[in-house]
Every structure is written in structure tokens, then in C-alpha cells.
Amino acid sequence: MKIHTGDQVIITAGKDKNRQGKVEKVFPQSDQVLVSGLNVYKRAKKRYGQEPGGLIEFNRPLPIGNVALLCANCKKPTRVSYKVDKSGGKRRICAKCGSEVDNKGGTKK
Ligand SMILES: [Zn+2]
Incomplete structure (x- = not known):
């Protein structure tokens, strides 16, 4: 999802x-x-x-x-793209401005 x-x-x-x-x-x-x-x-x-x-x-x-x-950063509706970080975790990225969607921390499961 x-x-x-x-x-x-x-x-x-x-x-x-x-x-x-x-x-x-x-x-x-x-x-x-x-x-x-x-x-x-x-x-x-x-x-x-x-x-x-x-x-x-x-x-x-x-x-x-x-x-x-x-997106909390650019305040625009956006598509989600994914980036795999060094530890192998998948992170959601704003397709428009490239900032991390989950950068508040603590939401990773
Ligand atoms: Zn954005």
C-alpha cells in the first residue's frame, strides 16, 4: 500500500x-x-x-x-516513489520534490 x-x-x-x-x-x-x-x-x-x-x-x-x-514538504498532491536505503529498508519519496515522506521517524514497522 x-x-x-x-x-x-x-x-x-x-x-x-x-x-x-x-x-x-x-x-x-x-x-x-x-x-x-x-x-x-x-x-x-x-x-x-x-x-x-x-x-x-x-x-x-x-x-x-x-x-x-x-507531500508535507511541497504541499502538493503527489505520487509516491520508493527508495531503498542502505539498511535495505524501503522509504517513500515524494515524486515531485524528492523529499522523504516518512521522515518523522518512528513510523517504520
Ligand atoms: Zn513533495
């Missing part, structure tokens, strides 16, 4: 196009990402006994093809 949890992304398609958010969860099996505060849908809920009815907001995952990584 090119997008990781905690990444800043921009939506490139759909109803929240051009809005930005942070990745909350990644679903590798279905190639989807959950972006906090984006792609929120409202569903009407009927009243059931003691529970009040009303509108429920819920966050739906987006196809990963509909989001682009937002």
Missing part, C-alpha cells in the same frame, strides 16, 4: 474532491482508506423503543485510487 495510516491525503474524485484529511485506517484487502472527516454520509435512523431516531453520520472508506498523498 502506498498510503499509510496518518498520511495527509487529498481526495481526487467523488463528492469530497479536493478536500484534505488524515488517513485513519487502511484496508489493504479492499484497497480502501478511511479518511477522518471526509466521505461522511448521513443515514436516517428510525426510532426503536427507547432509542431516539435521527440522522447518523458515518464515515465510509474511499477507494485508494480516489486519494493522493499530500
Whole structure:
């Protein structure tokens, strides 16, 4: 997966196009990402006994093809390229400015 949890992304398609958010969860099996505060849908809920009815907001995952990584350095939506460092670890690089996406440290697993 090119997008990781905690990444800043921009939506490139759909109803929240051009809005930005942070990745909350990644679903590798279905190639989807959950972006906090984006792609929120409202569903009407009927009243059931003691529970009040009303509108429920819920966050739906987006196809990963509909989001682009937002580079923290050049602040542009970008593609991800990879660089293998000396220790053999794969690092994600911004395809536009060449800076490391994961340079905050501690995110390597
Ligand atoms: Zn960049």
C-alpha cells in the first residue's frame, strides 16, 4: 500500500474532491482508506423503543485510487516513489520534490 495510516491525503474524485484529511485506517484487502472527516454520509435512523431516531453520520472508506498523498514538504498532491536505503529498508519519496515522506521517524514497522 502506498498510503499509510496518518498520511495527509487529498481526495481526487467523488463528492469530497479536493478536500484534505488524515488517513485513519487502511484496508489493504479492499484497497480502501478511511479518511477522518471526509466521505461522511448521513443515514436516517428510525426510532426503536427507547432509542431516539435521527440522522447518523458515518464515515465510509474511499477507494485508494480516489486519494493522493499530500507531500508535507511541497504541499502538493503527489505520487509516491520508493527508495531503498542502505539498511535495505524501503522509504517513500515524494515524486515531485524528492523529499522523504516518512521522515518523522518512528513510523517504520
Ligand atoms: Zn513533495
